Amino acid sequence: MEIVRKPTLDYYSLIVLTNQSIVAYCKRFVANFSSDYTFPFSFFKDLQQTCSLQPQNVWNVLFLAVVLTGLRFMFVRFICRPLAKYWRLTAEISGKLPESLWNLTMYLFLWLNTCWTLVRTDRWKYFTDPLSIWSDFSRDRLIPYEVDVVYLTQTAFYVHATYGTIFMEQWRKDSKVMVFHHLLAITLLSFSWAARYDQVGILVLFLHDVSDVFLECAKIFKYLKFRDNTHYSFCEFLSNASFVIFTASWFIFRLYWFPLKVLYTSFYGSVFLGPDDLPFIPVFNFMLWLLFFINIYWFHFILMLIYNLATGKFKELEDSRELENCNSEKHD
Structure with missing residues (x-):
């Protein structure tokens, strides 16, 4: 069988190759594994044999999560609140600004760290040639x-x-989806880390964090465009420009490159180029496809906002759902 190797696939080919991969994997599973495979015992046995994580890794994650929570409290108290006071923001905006400033700081750091790691570990080639992941896999x-x-x-x-x-944050209509997204991210990260699918996982991180940077920029500049009874047109321009870049980056990185590079190599590449006994491929790919559908779900909110702006229903971004997909609500 001739391998279809492209730097970036197209959507039709993705569907065709994914179907081929599912059929090929099922045939291989029935032929080689089904007779002695018992779920969930075989699943956890494979995980134990493959797992690269140690208890110390888990404790390090929990410890760093607590540290980040503490850093956020200090960030809000010693940086965000003085800035809000200096800019003479309203009480409502002063409550929203810290969340966006913190998220911007973290997403920018995480994305730059991922970019640096891709270059330093010679993994940038996985972006330009996604199937090369499996020639290096062990x-x-x-x-x-x-x-x-x-x-x-x-x-x-x-x-x-x-x-x-x-x-810590205001509860919104999409907060449940956000919590689900975070839990899915934790599961994907932990699973790909443990099963040594980090070559795919680091591409996922590279393609997802960048759009969040521009989203938070758009929010921050929107908050700053009207303060102390003065309208700052430049901040409004920066907010609109950030939103345009955010929309473009969301489509290019999450809806174009993510499926046509990552989903392409994670199933098609793993089935036809990876080891025959490669475990957890259906589980890993199910979570990746689920992440893709969540990205589509959020993108429809972006399109609704653009449509409402184009038709005149909303005159500016702040009249919409505030780039947060909905009006703020408190917990019931």
Whole structure:
């Protein structure tokens, strides 16, 4: 069988190759595994044999999540509140600004760290040639220290973010989806870290964090455009520009490159180029596809906002759902 190798696939080919991969994997599973495979015992046995995580990794994640929570409290108290007072923001905006400033700081740090790691560990080639992941793959290889650090910080951040969404931030209509997203991110990170699928996982991180940076920029500049009874047109321009870049980056990174590079190599590449006894491929790919559908779900809110602006229903971004998908609500 001739392997379809492209730097970026197209949507039709993705569907065709995914179907081929599912059929091929099922045939292989029935032929080689089904007779002695018992769920969930075989699943956990494979996980135990493959797992690269140690108890110390788990404790490090939990410890760093607590540290991030403490840093957030200090960040709000010693940086955000003085800035809100200096800019003479209203009480409502002063309550929203810390969340966006904190998220901007974290997402920017996480994304830059991921970019640096991709270059330093020679993994940028996985972006330009996604199938090359499987020529370098080995179930017993060591994960580079730099990649371990990326996984540690990312997992700890999403553990903290889950707590923050529930207990530290304003509750919104999409907060339940946000919590689900954070839990899915923790599961994906932990699973790919443990099963040594970090070569795929680091691409997922690279393609997802960048759009969040521009979203938080758009929010911050929107909060700053009207303060002390003065309208700042430049802040409004920066907010609108950030929103345009956010929308473009969301589509390009999450709805174009993510499925046509990551989903392409994670199933098709793993089935036809990976080891025959590669475990957890259906589980891992199910979670990746679920993440893709969540991205589509959120993108429809962006399109609704653009439509309402274009038709004149909303005159500016602040009349919409405030780039947060909905009006703020408190817990019941």
